[in-house]
Amino acid sequence: MPVDEILKELGAIKNRALRSIAMVRGIKGLESARVRYLGKKGQLTSLMRVVGGLPPDARPLAGQTANSVKGAILQAIAEKETELKAAEQESRIVEERVDITMPGADYQIGRKHPLTLVTEEILRVFCSMGFGVAEGPDIESDYNNFEALNIPKHHPARDLHDTFYVSKDVVLRTHTSPVQIRTMLATPPPVAVVCPGRVYRCDADATHSPMFHQVEGLMVDKAISFSDLKGILEVFVHEMFGPDTPFRFRPHYFPFTEPSCELDILFHGEGEPNGEGVWLEVLGAGMVHPAVFENVGYDPQKVSGFAFGLGVERLAMIKYGISDIRLFFENDLRFLQQF
Ligand code: PHE
Numbered sequence: 001m002p003v004d005e006i007l008k009e010l011g012a013i014k015n016r017a018l019r020s021i022a023m024v025r026g027i028k029g030l031e032s033a034r035v036r037y038l039g040k041k042g043q044l045t046s047l048m049r050v051v052g053g054l055p056p057d058a059r060p061l062a063g064q065t066a067n068s069v070k071g072a073i074l075q076a077i078a079e080k081e082t083e084l085k086a087a088e089q090e091s092r093i094v095e096e097r098v099d100i101t102m103p104g105a106d107y108q109i110g111r112k113h114p115l116t117l118v119t120e121e122i123l124r125v126f127c128s129m130g131f132g133v134a135e136g137p138d139i140e141s142d143y144n145n146f147e148a149l150n151i152p153k154h155h156p157a158r159d160l161h162d163t164f165y166v167s168k169d170v171v172l173r174t175h176t177s178p179v180q181i182r183t184m185l186a187t188p189p190p191v192a193v194v195c196p197g198r199v200y201r202c203d204a205d206a207t208h209s210p211m212f213h214q215v216e217g218l219m220v221d222k223a224i225s226f227s228d229l230k231g232i233l234e235v236f237v238h239e240m241f242g243p244d245t246p247f248r249f250r251p252h253y254f255p256f257t258e259p260s261c262e263l264d265i266l267f268h269g270e271g272e273p274n275g276e277g278v279w280l281e282v283l284g285a286g287m288v289h290p291a292v293f294e295n296v297g298y299d300p301q302k303v304s305g306f307a308f309g310l311g312v313e314r315l316a317m318i319k320y321g322i323s324d325i326r327l328f329f330e331n332d333l334r335f336l337q338q339f
Pocket of ligand 1: 174175176177216217254257284285286307308309310
């Protein structure tokens with residue numbers, strides 16, 4: 001191949017190479033252009049082999065020209081590569097852009113039900129005085145719910161309970177007092193427990209729900225007296241409703257305590273007529289009846305004790321000024337979110 005033809009061909013290769021590199025649109029295309037001209041079998045590489053075979057006098061010019069063509073192609077490739085990488089970076093920045101001014105994806109955090117809050121508060125007060133917590137089943141034997149608590153069949157006290165019967169001898173417990181029985185059957189004295197749980201009575205209006213919650217209390221030891229009951233309940237009332245809350249005991253009747261009483265607190269708040277406050281009943285209590293001790297195998301000559309039972313909904317209604325018990329169970333978030 002004559003030298004001038006080689007020089008012409010080198011010029012043509014350079015033009016083709018630079019044009020196709022300029023038109024390349026991605027890194028892959030750039031790589032195949034490189035292979036096409038500078039690869040082992042590339043157009044320039046092949047021609048350079050021919051240059052190597054030229055006679056010595058023709059070689060320098062052709063060699064220099066070939067090298068400068070190679071340099072030009074390499075430089076074009078390097079510039080194109082920089083350009084392509086910058087373009088890719090730019091499009092990724094646009095694609096992956098996060099709009100930090102968009103509002104966040106909000107999700108609601110749950111909270112405790114007001115009855116849970118009040119139950120926890122009640123348990124906290126009694127546990128701080130050394131009471132433990134005991135629980136029993138909602139479905140209870142007639143024996144534990146009534147019989148062992150000195151309420152025999154046909155006793156008029158049963159009428160007050162509006163009992164749901166599961167079968168002849170099985171009931172939905174009407175109060176948490178059967179947990180007293182279970183606790184004493186399971187443990188010898190002394191005992192001091194509070195027993196939270198659901199109870200059921202067939203009754204429904206603004207202040208009665210067929211399912212509601214009670215907390216039972218029981219303390220039995222040698223020589224427990226009514227003053228112990230009074231002292232414990234005084235602490236409870238003052239922790240729950242404030243240190244200056246006046247309270248009073250009123251005589252009452254329960255088959256399983258003797259003597260029995262109800263505790264009222266003097267309440268100031270909405271719906272109260274003349275600024276003097278109203279007495280509101282908050283719980284029933286009394287000294288455990290000897291017949292109950294005998295039913296669980298405790299010796300009434302050796303031990304004595306007191307028991308009390310309070311309604312959680314009732315306490316919550318007083319504490320938060322709620323007038324309809326049904327609000328607790330409707331699950332209206334506008335109500336529940338206030339606590
Ligand atoms: N069990 C009674 C009730 O539900 C409350 C009570 C409990 C009274 C313990 C005295 C002692 O009405």
